[in-house]
Amino acid sequence: MNAELLTLVRELKARVAEGDLIASTAAAPAPRAQASVGAPAAASAEAPAAGGTLDALKEQVSACRKCPLGTQRLNAVFGVGSPSADVMFVGEGPGYQEDRQGEPFVGKAGQLLDDILKAIGLSRQTVYIANVVKCHPMTDPTNPEARGNDRPPTPEEIDECRPYLEEQIRLIKPRFVVTLGNVATRALLREEIGITRARGIWRELVVPGLERPVRLLPTFHPAALLRDPSLKRDVWTDMKNLRQELAS
Numbered sequence: 001m002n003a004e005l006l007t008l009v010r011e012l013k014a015r016v017a018e019g020d021l022i023a024s025t026a027a028a029p030a031p032r033a034q035a036s037v038g039a040p041a042a043a044s045a046e047a048p049a050a051g052g053t054l055d056a057l058k059e060q061v062s063a064c065r066k067c068p069l070g071t072q073r074l075n076a077v078f079g080v081g082s083p084s085a086d087v088m089f090v091g092e093g094p095g096y097q098e099d100r101q102g103e104p105f106v107g108k109a110g111q112l113l114d115d116i117l118k119a120i121g122l123s124r125q126t127v128y129i130a131n132v133v134k135c136h137p138m139t140d141p142t143n144p145e146a147r148g149n150d151r152p153p154t155p156e157e158i159d160e161c162r163p164y165l166e167e168q169i170r171l172i173k174p175r176f177v178v179t180l181g182n183v184a185t186r187a188l189l190r191e192e193i194g195i196t197r198a199r200g201i202w203r204e205l206v207v208p209g210l211e212r213p214v215r216l217l218p219t220f221h222p223a224a225l226l227r228d229p230s231l232k233r234d235v236w237t238d239m240k241n242l243r244q245e246l247a248s
């Protein structure tokens with residue numbers, strides 16, 4: 001664990017020890033506006049075949065070649081966690097480490113996410129963690145062994161992969177979805193909104209086939225916290241907000 005990570009963990013643990021898990025009105029309260037996604041999400045062009053279980057869907061993703069990422073990846077990265085989780089965390093896509101291990105959020109950003117979850121009484125086993133795209137987007141797909149070869153998924157790749165994420169949400173039926181960073185927030189809300197403006201504001205996510213919208217909370221991606229530690233305060237505010245809603 002690096003020094004930055006240790007500092008955050010200490011801060012989070014200290015705040016837990018202080019009982020600072022209840023949203024405070026005195027210290028930087030999170031905005032609480034409720035807003036629906038403007039238009040219901042359009043039905044996906046190609047929905048996953050009816051399997052009815054996460055295991056069946058995972059098999060389908062493992063064999064998927066719908067977009068070019070499917071022929072470039074080392075492993076498809078489906079998701080991890082509880083199939084009946086109350087909260088789903090959604091990132092943008094697998095990176096170098098995730099591609100090798102076949103699990104989301106396993107590098108430094110993943111360690112930080114684990115520590116953030118722990119600070120609000122959650123864990124990788126009690127939530128569900130997935131990405132918008134299931135295969136590693138690379139700047140140079142001919143060299144998957146290279147480090148620093150990550151890039152955000154394109155809109156076309158996101159659209160091809162979206163049915164899998166929507167099906168995961170339909171199967172898990174979480175009470176809350178937390179989007180981590182710009183890409184996941186824009187992909188799920190289908191809005192060109194920046195994470196700095198979107199974070200901390202509850203939205204409603206319409207998923208075709210679900211009876212009710214799912215409440216969605218955008219926050220910063222853990223990798224952004226590693227680059228800019230000043231964002232930790234906002235993420236902590238958002239996590240307290242989530243904790244309070246989970247307890248209600």
Ligand code: SF4
Nearest residue numbers: 064066067070135161
């Ligand atoms: S990124 Fe998604 S759509 Fe593209 S090949 Fe992988 S699983 Fe299929």
